[in-house]
Amino acid sequence: MEKSRAQLTWSLVAIVGFLTVCPVVMLALGSFSQGLTAFGDLTFDKYVQAYTDPALLDVIVNTVIFVLGSSVLATVLALFLAYLNTRTNIPFKGLFTVLSIVPMMIPHLLFSVSWALLLNPTNGMLNTLLKNALALDAAPFNIYSLEGMILVEALLDLPVAYLIIAPAMASFDVALEESSRVFGAATWRTLLRVTLPVLRPAILAAFILGVVRSLASFAVPSVLGMPGRVNVLATHLYEMISLGFATDYGKAAAVGMSVLVTSVTLIYVYRAFTAESEKYVTISSRGYRPSVIELGGARLPLFAAVAFLSLLMIVLPVAVLLYTSFVPYTMVPSARAFAAMSLKHWHDVLDDPLSLLALKNSLLLAIGGATLGVLLSVFVAYVTVKVRTRASGILESLTFLSFSFPGIVIGVGFMWFFVQTPLYATLWALLIGYIATYLPYGVRPMASAFVQVHSHLEESSLVCGASHLTTMRRIIVPLLVPGIVSAWILMASMFIRELTLSVVLSRPGTEVLAVQILKFSDDGLWGKLSALGIIMIVISTTLVIAATFVGMRFKAADN
Amino acid sequence: MRTLFVMAALLLAAQAHAADKSLLDAARKEGRVAFYANITAVEPIIKAFSVDTGVKADYTRIASPKFVATTITEFDANRLSADVVQAPVPVLELLKARGILARYPSPAAAGYPDWARKDDTMTLFGIEYVGLIFNKEQVKAADAPKRYQDLADPKWRDKIVMANPANHPSTISWLIGLKETVFKSDAEWMKFVQGLAANRPMFVASFGPTPAPVESGEKAIAISMPKYIITKAPAPLDWARLEQPLLGTPRAIAVTSKAPHPNAARVFVDYWLSKKSMEMLAKDVGEYVLAPGIYPPVEGMSTARVLPIRELSDEEIQKWGGEFKKIFALK
Numbered sequence: 001m002e003k004s005r006a007q008l009t010w011s012l013v014a015i016v017g018f019l020t021v022c023p024v025v026m027l028a029l030g031s032f033s034q035g036l037t038a039f040g041d042l043t044f045d046k047y048v049q050a051y052t053d054p055a056l057l058d059v060i061v062n063t064v065i066f067v068l069g070s071s072v073l074a075t076v077l078a079l080f081l082a083y084l085n086t087r088t089n090i091p092f093k094g095l096f097t098v099l100s101i102v103p104m105m106i107p108h109l110l111f112s113v114s115w116a117l118l119l120n121p122t123n124g125m126l127n128t129l130l131k132n133a134l135a136l137d138a139a140p141f142n143i144y145s146l147e148g149m150i151l152v153e154a155l156l157d158l159p160v161a162y163l164i165i166a167p168a169m170a171s172f173d174v175a176l177e178e179s180s181r182v183f184g185a186a187t188w189r190t191l192l193r194v195t196l197p198v199l200r201p202a203i204l205a206a207f208i209l210g211v212v213r214s215l216a217s218f219a220v221p222s223v224l225g226m227p228g229r230v231n232v233l234a235t236h237l238y239e240m241i242s243l244g245f246a247t248d249y250g251k252a253a254a255v256g257m258s259v260l261v262t263s264v265t266l267i268y269v270y271r272a273f274t275a276e277s278e279k280y281v282t283i284s285s286r287g288y289r290p291s292v293i294e295l296g297g298a299r300l301p302l303f304a305a306v307a308f309l310s311l312l313m314i315v316l317p318v319a320v321l322l323y324t325s326f327v328p329y330t331m332v333p334s335a336r337a338f339a340a341m342s343l344k345h346w347h348d349v350l351d352d353p354l355s356l357l358a359l360k361n362s363l364l365l366a367i368g369g370a371t372l373g374v375l376l377s378v379f380v381a382y383v384t385v386k387v388r389t390r391a392s393g394i395l396e397s398l399t400f401l402s403f404s405f406p407g408i409v410i411g412v413g414f415m416w417f418f419v420q421t422p423l424y425a426t427l428w429a430l431l432i433g434y435i436a437t438y439l440p441y442g443v444r445p446m447a448s449a450f451v452q453v454h455s456h457l458e459e460s461s462l463v464c465g466a467s468h469l470t471t472m473r474r475i476i477v478p479l480l481v482p483g484i485v486s487a488w489i490l491m492a493s494m495f496i497r498e499l500t501l502s503v504v505l506s507r508p509g510t511e512v513l514a515v516q517i518l519k520f521s522d523d524g525l526w527g528k529l530s531a532l533g534i535i536m537i538v539i540s541t542t543l544v545i546a547a548t549f550v551g552m553r554f555k556a557a558d559n
Numbered sequence: 560m561r562t563l564f565v566m567a568a569l570l571l572a573a574q575a576h577a578a579d580k581s582l583l584d585a586a587r588k589e590g591r592v593a594f595y596a597n598i599t600a601v602e603p604i605i606k607a608f609s610v611d612t613g614v615k616a617d618y619t620r621i622a623s624p625k626f627v628a629t630t631i632t633e634f635d636a637n638r639l640s641a642d643v644v645q646a647p648v649p650v651l652e653l654l655k656a657r658g659i660l661a662r663y664p665s666p667a668a669a670g671y672p673d674w675a676r677k678d679d680t681m682t683l684f685g686i687e688y689v690g691l692i693f694n695k696e697q698v699k700a701a702d703a704p705k706r707y708q709d710l711a712d713p714k715w716r717d718k719i720v721m722a723n724p725a726n727h728p729s730t731i732s733w734l735i736g737l738k739e740t741v742f743k744s745d746a747e748w749m750k751f752v753q754g755l756a757a758n759r760p761m762f763v764a765s766f767g768p769t770p771a772p773v774e775s776g777e778k779a780i781a782i783s784m785p786k787y788i789i790t791k792a793p794a795p796l797d798w799a800r801l802e803q804p805l806l807g808t809p810r811a812i813a814v815t816s817k818a819p820h821p822n823a824a825r826v827f828v829d830y831w832l833s834k835k836s837m838e839m840l841a842k843d844v845g846e847y848v849l850a851p852g853i854y855p856p857v858e859g860m861s862t863a864r865v866l867p868i869r870e871l872s873d874e875e876i877q878k879w880g881g882e883f884k885k886i887f888a889l890k
Binding site (some may be wrong): 244420 | 602768
């Protein structure tokens with residue numbers, strides 16, 4: 001058994017390594033090469049220039065506050081929502097699914113622009129409303145600030161955190177909490193001393209993913225940070241590559257290497273914190289079913305808090321998008337604006353053959369990519385959780401390699417790599433690049449689900465004569481359905497709106513939605529951009545509903 | 560004598576026609592042409608080209624910061640599929656230095672100003688002209704700036720939006736263009752820049768996001784491109800008619816040295832520089848083009864003075880980006 005596990009581990013190291021190491025190696029080469037490509041004479045100048053920049057210290061301070069602030073906020077909010085949804089008798093539970101998923105489908109650029117329209121200090125719609133209602137002299141909020149950036153980034157990262165924490169919470173062993181209560185602990189104490197510690201792998205995974213995401217995030221720093229003059233790593237890198245016409249991605253890659261080291265260190269910290277994985281097992285051979293906590297008098301106030309969050313995360317931004325798609329240009333809502341509404345932007349987008357081709361390609365990449373990505377993730381997660389060897393540690397770090405590189409640079413790494421292969425300028429390049437970069441979206445939910453499945457189940461199956469594959473198919477996978485659905489949803493909705501790689505690798509015939517959106521954004525055509533954004537949301541919603549439905553069917557069949 | 564002259568002209572025209580015909584036939588045999596550029600809404604020209612010539616054109620739009628990196632990477636790996644490239648002149652200069660551009664003085668640029676034929680490799684066809692765009696519902700035309708210096712007036716405090724002068728090459732070049740072309744002395748220019756900084760303009764990443772805050776009334780005026788008056792119609796945008804000239808980075812077009820479809824590339828460049836294409840570019844996209852007698856349908860633009868900015872080296876752009884970062888107190 002050990003031998004076959006080692007074989008599986010090393011095969012996966014080879015596959016994942018090939019997918020994720022190649023672009024990073026190209027970037028590493030570029031960072032040590034003279035000139036503008038990956039191959040040139042050896043130089044350390046790029047590192048010297050990048051790290052002796054006097055602006056770097058301020059950038060690091062801002063980045064740390066931004067990244068930690070948004071990751072902590074996203075994780076706490078996700079915990080709060082996941083707990084309420086899976087463990088309590090809060091009403092309208094369907095709202096949580098919507099809440100956890102819709103913001104993930106809104107392109108980050110649009111989400112940030114919506115918030116600028118709502119909370120800019122000059123004429124932000126909410127600010128104006130509050131100013132008039134409370135007779136204030138100045139706008140109460142300024143979204144162009146570090147606090148504003150943290151809020152918006154946290155709201156964007158919340159769905160990912162939720163989709164990692166919620167399945168873990170859903171498959172929680174009731175016996176642990178019941179024991180705590182039997183010994184006289186109150187609900188709060190049980191939550192703090194039992195529930196949260198047992199969920200540590202999922203919480204840490206959500207937090208780390210949040211850190212890595214916000215480190216790589218460009219939309220929020222660009223749309224909200226730049227006007228507020230708050231420079232973080234992503235905008236610093238942007239400045240580095242946009243200053244001049246001969247863009248030196250090698251220098252940006254030199255800075256990116258520190259981000260990579262930080263991320264890989266975080267992965268090891270995560271592994272150390274969850275080393276004794278047996279502690280977190282909650283699905284053993286006994287029956288399990290999470291108990292429902294009666295909220296009593298707190299039921300309605302807590303529901304109001306969730307409703308408020310929905311308003312912030314979905315209703316307002318989507319309403320702004322819808323509104324923008326109907327008005328002829330960017331207008332503050334007024335009788336005149338409503339009178340000027342039309343379907344022009346919608347017609348323009350739906351009559352545009354390129355937008356339709358992009359839609360088809362994105363859909364293909366989302367469905368095909370997410371399916372293949374989840375398949376790979378199941379094996380990778382199995383090895384990283386159940387085979388705690390040095391090789392499995394390497395595998396876990398490898399999954400984060402491309403993902404943790406700043407988005408603005410990793411696309412070029414892929415271009416430097418793919419141009420050496422026949423896959424360049426094909427949909428295959430996009431498909432492989434997507435899976436390689438966003439593998440953590442598949443692996444993390446799967447891993448937190450695997451952590452909770454006791455190895456006794458697997459061992460019993462093997463003892464009874466089933467093969468590894470049969471054990472995986474008949475025993476493990478059915479228990480992992482919530483994790484699989486989460487992973488598929490995360491990957492598919494990411495691939496539908498993927499921009500970082502697409503903007504570099506997309507060519508005529510392989511156009512995708514996000515690249516069309518970027519074109520509209522570059523030209524300041526917010527109406528068309530919003531119409532296409534809404535189409536994107538509708539497609540993602542359909543995919544999510546389909547995935548959830550298939551997941552439910554699987555579970556029903558299993559039961 | 561006159562008859563002789565007319566006959567010679569007819570002969571030349573017939574030869575040119577024959578040459579055009581054989582070039583077009585060769586292009587049709589090649590079947591398609593690939594065009595790399597970063598220019599707005601040129602799909603109608605691409606479509607018209609395919610209809611008129613029978614050669615299919617594929618347009619790949621590559622954002623400016625990735626243009627050089629992409630083209631050089633593909634060229635070095637012998638994978639450059641672009642037959643024709645179009646970009647600001649400094650970008651094409653970089654490509655030319657690496658041997659990526661072919662020699663092709665297009666006959667279609669015959670009526671263009673002399674300086675448009677920069678050399679045998681590239682032809683300049685337009686200027687990315689920068690102007691002051693204001694919200695005409697918030698600002699009366701009479702109150703709009705008359706000179707660049709007026710932007711430093713405290714009445715514009717917190718009312719300006721512009722691309723970040725610390726990292727947007729076109730804005731940096733524009734500010735340096737003002738220093739070298741418009742202002743009488745460096746001291747006068749520096750006073751203007753400091754006054755502009757004191758008015759605390761809001762910064763965005765590029766020209767693209769500059770009109771939206773003006774349309775919505777979040778800001779009153781933008782350092783932006785007058786072409787948005789066309790592309791964003793019916794937004795209440797107007798441009799400030801200044802006593803001084805408008806400036807912009809010139810755009811150029813060229814054939815690549817290892818073009819997979821060299822004949823189609825030449826036909827495409829000729830078509831691009833033709834009156835028909837330039838009219839479409841001016842009329843539909845609001846571009847300022849160099850073809851004689853063609854202007855964007857922006858009121859007053861046909862009489863405006865629009866000048867090209869000198870090409871700045873990357874070292875100059877980086878140096879001035881750093882200076883503006885200090886002047887505008889950007890962290």
